[in-house]
Amino acid sequence: MPKVNILPPELVSKIAAGEVIERPASVIKELLENSLDAGATQIELHLKDAGKALIHIKDNGCGIEKDDLQKIFLRHATSKISQASDLFAINTLGFRGEALYSIAAVSDVLLRTNSSDDIAPANAHAGWEIHVQGSKHLKSRPCSFNQTGTEIEIRELFFNTPARKKFLKSNTTEINKILDLFIPYTILSNEKRFLLTHQGKTLIDLAPCADxxxxxxxxxxxxxxxxxxxxxxxxxxxxxxxxxxxxxxxxxxxxxxxxxxxxxxxxxxxxxxxxxxxxxxxxxxxxxxxxxxxxxxxxxxxxxxxxxxxxxxxxxxxxxxxxxxxxxxxxxxxxxKGGIKQTKDYGPQTTDQRQQATYNTGTKPLYFSPKIDNSSDLLQAEKRSAPANSPVNEQNEFFSNVSKELFEQKINTLHNRLQNANYMGTFINKFLLFETNDSILMIDQHAAAERITFEALITQMQKGTVAVQHLLTPFMISLTPQEVNAWEGSSEKLEMMGFSSTKIDNETIAIHTYPALLRNPERCAQDILAGGELDKFDHEEMARRACRASVMTGAKLAGQEIDFLRNSLLNCLDPFTCPHGRPTVIELSEEFLSKQFLRT
CATH class of the missing domain: 3.30.230.10 (Ribosomal Protein S5; domain 2)
Structure with missing residues (x-):
C-alpha cells in the first residue's frame, strides 16, 4: 500500500478550487454575489472568449478596506460570519470565504478597489490593487481607482489545471451557462442596473425598473x-x-x-x-x-x-x-386571475387545435422492435437513445426464446399482412383499424406519422435538399437572451434545416423560410433555439421536429390520407416504432382475443 502523504498547499488549493469553480459561470456566480452583498446598484460584466480568456466585473458597492486586501485571497477569509451560530442566521449570498481563494488558485486575478467616497485628483492614488496568480501573491500597490467600488479581472481561467480546461464547452454553450446563471440575479434585483457584454457586444443591458x-x-x-x-x-x-x-x-x-x-x-x-x-x-x-x-x-x-x-x-x-x-x-x-374556469382535458382534439404532443397508446399485447438500417447515423442514434421504459427496451416473453432470424421473419410477415389488410375504420380518431384473415392490426396514427416524417427529415438533411416554404411576410419570434445567443451561434445550421432568418434587434428574429413539413414552424424554431447550441442534428432534436410536423392524435383522416399513411409507413426503414421508441403497429391475433373472452 502506498505511503500516506500530506498534500502540499498548492495542490490542496487546486483541489478545493475544483469544488467551487467548474466553469466560467461558477466564477461569475461568486463575483456577482460579492457585488450584490457589497450593496452595488450598478454591475457591469464584460467577457472575452466566453469567460475563458477574460472575466471583467465592475461594481459601485462599498469596496474593500485597505487593511483587508491581504486577507481576501486567503482560504475561509470572510466578513459575513464569525461564529458557528451565524450559520443559522445567514442573510447574505456569500459567507464561506472560499470564492476568491478558489478563483485565484486557477487563474490570474487583478483586483482594484476603493472604499472611500473621496475623488482623488488626476494621477493621484485613490484606490488599491492586488495581483494574484495561481494563489501566488505577485504585488499590492496604490492605484488611481477614483470611485467607490471594486473591479476584478480574471484572466486565463484554468491555466494551471489543463484537465479542467479541456472539459470546457464551446463559447455558445458556456455563454448560455452564464446567461442561465446571470438572469435570476437580475430578476431578484429590479432596482439595480446590469450590463453584460461578450466580445464587446451587449447581451444584456437592464436599467432599474419599478417592480x-x-x-x-x-x-x-x-x-x-x-x-x-x-x-x-x-x-x-x-x-x-x-x-x-x-x-x-x-x-x-x-x-x-x-x-x-x-x-x-x-x-x-x-x-x-x-x-x-x-x-x-x-x-x-x-x-x-x-x-x-x-x-x-x-x-x-x-x-x-x-x-x-x-x-x-x-x-x-x-x-x-x-x-x-x-x-x-x-x-x-x-x-x-388566469381566466381559466375549468381544467382542460387533453384527450382527442380536432385538427385545428393542433395538439403538440405524442400519446402513449397504453396497449401492447404484441410489439415489434425496430429494424435499424446501418446506413443512417441518426437511425443508429435512435436505437441507442430509445427511452429505457419504452417497449423497444422491454423483454417481451413472447420473443424471449425466438432466434433473431425468426424475429426478422415475423417482422417481414407483419409487413406483408399490413400491406394486404382491409381498412375497417378508426377508433377515437387515434387508432386506425385493419383486418387480416386471423387478426386485427391497429396503427397509432400519430406515431406512424412521426416515423414517416422523421425519416423524411433525415433523408432531406443528408441530401441537403430540405423543402422550404417561403413567406411573403416574415413572422417575428421574441427570444430570451439564451435563445438569441443560440441563434447567433447556429444561424447557418438553422438555414441548413430550412429556417432562413435575420436578426431584427437584441430580442427578435424574423423567419423568412421554414421546412415545408412543419405544421407549427414558429413554435418549432423557438424550441430548437431553447435547446441551446446546434452542434449536430441529434436524434432527440429530429424526433421533436418530427413530432411537431406530424398528424396529431384527434385529427380525422380522409380515405386517401389513410392509404398514404399506410403505404408511406411500409416504405420506412423502420416502420414499426416511432422515433421515441413506441410501437406504431400492434397486432391482436384471433388466439389472443379468444383468450380475453376465455374461449379455447
Whole structure:
C-alpha cells in the first residue's frame, strides 16, 4: 500500500478550487454575489472568449478596506460570519470565504478597489490593487481607482489545471451557462442596473425598473399582460411567498422559464417545481411547461444553505407543508386571475387545435422492435437513445426464446399482412383499424406519422435538399437572451434545416423560410433555439421536429390520407416504432382475443 502523504498547499488549493469553480459561470456566480452583498446598484460584466480568456466585473458597492486586501485571497477569509451560530442566521449570498481563494488558485486575478467616497485628483492614488496568480501573491500597490467600488479581472481561467480546461464547452454553450446563471440575479434585483457584454457586444443591458414583474417581462422578453402575481402566507410559521407566473399563453417544451428563490437566493427545489408543474399540467398541453418565479421568505433558522459548495441547494424545514400551501395558492390564482374556469382535458382534439404532443397508446399485447438500417447515423442514434421504459427496451416473453432470424421473419410477415389488410375504420380518431384473415392490426396514427416524417427529415438533411416554404411576410419570434445567443451561434445550421432568418434587434428574429413539413414552424424554431447550441442534428432534436410536423392524435383522416399513411409507413426503414421508441403497429391475433373472452 502506498505511503500516506500530506498534500502540499498548492495542490490542496487546486483541489478545493475544483469544488467551487467548474466553469466560467461558477466564477461569475461568486463575483456577482460579492457585488450584490457589497450593496452595488450598478454591475457591469464584460467577457472575452466566453469567460475563458477574460472575466471583467465592475461594481459601485462599498469596496474593500485597505487593511483587508491581504486577507481576501486567503482560504475561509470572510466578513459575513464569525461564529458557528451565524450559520443559522445567514442573510447574505456569500459567507464561506472560499470564492476568491478558489478563483485565484486557477487563474490570474487583478483586483482594484476603493472604499472611500473621496475623488482623488488626476494621477493621484485613490484606490488599491492586488495581483494574484495561481494563489501566488505577485504585488499590492496604490492605484488611481477614483470611485467607490471594486473591479476584478480574471484572466486565463484554468491555466494551471489543463484537465479542467479541456472539459470546457464551446463559447455558445458556456455563454448560455452564464446567461442561465446571470438572469435570476437580475430578476431578484429590479432596482439595480446590469450590463453584460461578450466580445464587446451587449447581451444584456437592464436599467432599474419599478417592480419585479416589469423586470421579468424585460429580461425574458415576455408580454407583461400575460404575467400574473399572487401571494401565499403561512402566518403561523412566519413564511411568505410571492409568485409571478405566466398564463396559458406562455409555455415552453423545457423548464427554462422557471425560477425559485429562497431569501433572495436562486435555488433548485425539485419539490416546489414538481408541485407547481403538476398544476400547470392541468391547463397546458402535454410536454409543455409554463413560466413561474417563486420568491420565498423563510426565517433563516428554518433553512440550511450550507449543504452544497455552490449553495444552489438548500434544506427547508417543513418543506412538504410549504409546497402544499404554494400549490393551493398557485392553482387558485391560475384558475381565477388566469381566466381559466375549468381544467382542460387533453384527450382527442380536432385538427385545428393542433395538439403538440405524442400519446402513449397504453396497449401492447404484441410489439415489434425496430429494424435499424446501418446506413443512417441518426437511425443508429435512435436505437441507442430509445427511452429505457419504452417497449423497444422491454423483454417481451413472447420473443424471449425466438432466434433473431425468426424475429426478422415475423417482422417481414407483419409487413406483408399490413400491406394486404382491409381498412375497417378508426377508433377515437387515434387508432386506425385493419383486418387480416386471423387478426386485427391497429396503427397509432400519430406515431406512424412521426416515423414517416422523421425519416423524411433525415433523408432531406443528408441530401441537403430540405423543402422550404417561403413567406411573403416574415413572422417575428421574441427570444430570451439564451435563445438569441443560440441563434447567433447556429444561424447557418438553422438555414441548413430550412429556417432562413435575420436578426431584427437584441430580442427578435424574423423567419423568412421554414421546412415545408412543419405544421407549427414558429413554435418549432423557438424550441430548437431553447435547446441551446446546434452542434449536430441529434436524434432527440429530429424526433421533436418530427413530432411537431406530424398528424396529431384527434385529427380525422380522409380515405386517401389513410392509404398514404399506410403505404408511406411500409416504405420506412423502420416502420414499426416511432422515433421515441413506441410501437406504431400492434397486432391482436384471433388466439389472443379468444383468450380475453376465455374461449379455447
Amino acid at each position: 419585479t414583474k416589469t423586470r421579468i417581462a424585460d429580461i425574458l422578453n415576455l408580454n407583461k399582460a400575460h404575467l400574473i402575481e399572487s401571494e401565499c402566507i403561512l402566518s403561523d410559521k412566519n413564511i411568505s411567498a410571492k409568485m409571478i407566473f405566466g398564463d396559458i399563453n406562455i409555455s415552453r417544451t423545457r423548464r427554462d422559464l422557471q425560477y425559485i428563490f429562497v431569501n433572495g437566493r436562486p435555488v433548485a427545489s425539485k419539490q416546489i417545481s414538481f408541485h407547481l408543474n403538476n398544476v400547470l399540467r392541468l391547463v397546458l398541453p402535454p410536454n409543455c411547461f409554463g413560466m413561474f418565479a417563486v420568491f420565498l421568505e423563510i426565517p433563516p433558522s428554518e433553512i440550511d444553505v450550507n449543504i452544497h459548495p455552490s449553495k444552489r441547494e438548500v434544506k427547508i424545514k417543513d418543506e412538504q407543508e410549504i409546497c402544499s400551501a404554494l400549490r393551493s395558492a398557485f392553482e387558485n390564482a391560475l384558475m381565477t
